Amino acid sequence: MTWQAGAFYYGGAAPTDEILAAAKKDAGAVVQVKFDTGKVATTKAKPKDAHFESGPAGGFGNKVGDYEFRVEEQIPGFKPGAAMVTKVTFTVLKGKKELWSRELTGNPWSPPPP
Secondary structure, eight states: OOEEEEEEEOOOOOOOHHHHHHHHHEEEEEEEEEHHHHEEEEEEEEOOOGOOOOOOOOOOOOOOEEETEEEEEEOOOTTTOOOEEOEEEEEETTTEEEEEEEEEOEEEEEEOOO
């Protein structure tokens, strides 16, 4: 599985270069999932642009051989003053049988100001 994420400055006033640099965060990794044990291990490989290209139908390829990979993201409803956490679940199926499912840790976030 390959993933990448990024963060950037979101605010009202024009920020200084220092504030922009401090707010910009990029991360990514290629991980190996062992379905028989449920273990997840990072690899030394780095994400490549080709990993994120869409397929001919317009979506990302989610099947390899007999295996299907699903990612479900649940964004919580807005609650004023409360930090919100995005829930992401990664599931592997073979046919209709679920082989493995793991909830990935999401970061707390607050919606942008109105």
